[in-house]
Amino acid sequence: MSQSSDVLVIGAGVIGAATAYFAAQQGQSVTVLDKGLPASGTSSACEGNILVSDKELGPELELTRYSLGVWHNDLEEHKKLWEFESKGGIIVASRESSLASLNRVMAVQNSYGVDVEELDQAALREAEPHISPEALGGASYREDCQVQPMLVAAHLVRLATEAGARFIADTPVTGFLRSARDGGRVTGVRTPRGDFPAGAVVNCTGTWAGELAAMAGVEVPVLPRRGFVMVTEPLPPMVHHKVYAAEYIDNVGSSDAGLQASPVVEGTPAGSILIGSTRERVGFDRKVSTAALGLLARNATSLFPFLKDVKAIRHYHGFRPYCPDHLPVIGHDDRAPGLWHAAGHEGAGIGLSAGTGKLLAQALAGLTPDMDLSPFAPARFGEFGSVRHHRNSEHREEATA
């Protein structure tokens, strides 16, 4: 097990899998370790969204659009493997006030090149015939799409191994190998299966990224945010797009600890309807919350009243990794040379994974990445997670102005 790699990826979720895939495509020797099996963390407990509609203007939107290009171009030939579906998203406003906010957001998004189209009541009803009679209007985002996230992670790992990478399951990282010189450079990892030396170590452990970084003596403030998703019995097609309420955008960027939810309702090829998603900052609490289920159900039935007579057959929850400024950490950690991070993508990790993996692979190979990674620098946080530079917060004001 002591064979050295150029790149050692920790975590076989969707971010680690994409990083390994693109690093292997670059011709690097790659090892992927996971404490369990591929896609057993957050990647298996989300909705598989690739959304443009809910993104903050600025680096997040830029990364989203870059990533969308990678999905459509670099990964085009594999789309079927992970059930890629360009279903499009629709944001619905049911109050005059939220319709006004939605119109403002649309105008700004349009000016940044987002493909968004206003839907009046009639157009909305044509697109979603079962929408609530209360719905006043909406916005259509044709670029929004969806994948089956577990299949993405598992197939990217498989494709990486076909390109020469090796994947080792059930291997938790217990510590880092450090060089005596070069400012304590990270030169590999320790595991119960032995040491794995590597030229670069990439922390793709999602919600657990902060814990892993701490093992290397650096702080990366990635926190868990819990989200419940409910699944209905299979039905004939009733919901044709990803349909969310206008409040969704406000929730995504919120740091409020309390339980929040706004309806995200969508049909799936298998016939079940997914109802998401709550957001709660409750640490790693796995206790099922009847409050969360009740809120999801109320919100979903307010968008689609027919759902009240439909049965839920399961629900699941996952922990979305997020940073205080709601941007991921992507790039080299100058405080621990040799250590890289790609984590904290919050509810957008599936969509951002393709772009993140490709950009990181470019940087790992010593190339200039297609997109500037400095807004995502792991060391951008000061004491107590405050943000050192203010680029993103300016954009946030712009988006909500």
Add this chain to the structure above:
Amino acid sequence: MSVTADVAVVGVGPAGLAAAVAAAEAGARVAVVDAGNQPGGQFWRHAPESVREADGHGHHGWSTYLDLRARFDAARGAGRITYLPGLQVWMAERTGLPGSAEFVLRTTAAVASSGAAPATVAADRLVLCPGGYDRQLPVPGWELPGVMAAGGIQAFIKANGVLPGKRFVIAGTGPFLLPVAAGIAEAGGKVLAVLESSSPSAWLPHLGAATGVPEKALEGAEYAAVFAKHRIPYRTRSIVTEVLGPDKAEGVRTAKVDADGRVRPGTEREYADVDVVGFGWGFTPQMELPVALGVETRLDADGSLVGVVDERQQSSVPGLYLAGEVTGVGGATLAVLEGLAAGAAAARPDSHVPVKQPAAIARHRRFARAMHHAHPVPAAWQDWLTPDTTVCRCEEVTAGEITEARDSLGARDIRSLKSFTRAGMGWCQGRVCGFAAGCLGAGPGEMPDAGSLASSAKRPLAAPVGIGELAALDN
């Protein structure tokens, strides 16, 4: 509606009926939640009491049922049992709050009920007696209409008094195939054959355990008489290799097998004019509620996931007791004994009244273990499948898709197989195909380990529940 009680009992088959009676007679206020419309469970299922009085025909242990039922009714009459029929628990939770009830059950109208009003039950102690259902192994053609679980045929007859078809083949393993076939014949159906994959010689190493429970030998003799009277062929070391269609079950192809279940070439034959095929490969305990509440589990001798209990039937979760098939599949007599012990202990958790019949419980558990060893799931059963054999009927996932996900994507446990192939994601949530998918994930000749089975039994909604009902949740 809200009900509070000292002890809540879920399920009112042999174990639950006994537990409710024992707890009430020990002085506890008891709430009983059951999906059925009247007491008895699967084992003592009978026609609606409003239609005709049950006479116990075709039932074993009917006098035990009548005794427990009379005591149950008496306790209800005395206000010590609140009986909530027609309801399924969709969520069980521990409150963990000092000063409030330890367990809360949320219920919804059972699919087959006449629309009972949902109730929330809060209790300090909980006895789970959810029972089990027929374990199924897929074979080519088993997705056709006319293929039923052996227990499903029996339940159909017990509840309706009529047969679901005319000409039957019953196949699988274990003594349970006998009462199913006998029940069909007594109700006027034609049983073309009972195919048992094991052989009577498999009992030889376990005769000591078997003779410890002489009543089982008596039952066996009764069935032998019924089989002789109706000329039912009982073929050992035999299996159904394919159900023949095309649009519904119309025949079966069978073969003889060796001790590991490998088909012996040249032994194939066909039965035509079949309209119902019943399969039973033992039972799967209904583990979602124990797993949801976090009990310690183990693999039993039959490869099932079961809960670990102490001599008073208490699980690793304080105040949570288990009785019946969820502690190990062992039949109704054992379930009643366990239910009596669990109910008494749950009523008076701090007194150390000794369990009444520890020797009988031990004897029946030894017998059950012997039965599991004598009637195993054949080691080579995966060889009966072709790549296009359907394994998950809800989502139409084939054996080939499952082994492909295992070999190329590294899926080993039922949970990752479900993620990658959708096996177990449909209406039944893997209750039917979970075991078989787990075998395929574990590899040829293998069975799923406890972790894999637990990943499948983790069903945060223990029953389907209306979104309108969830929307009415007020906290």
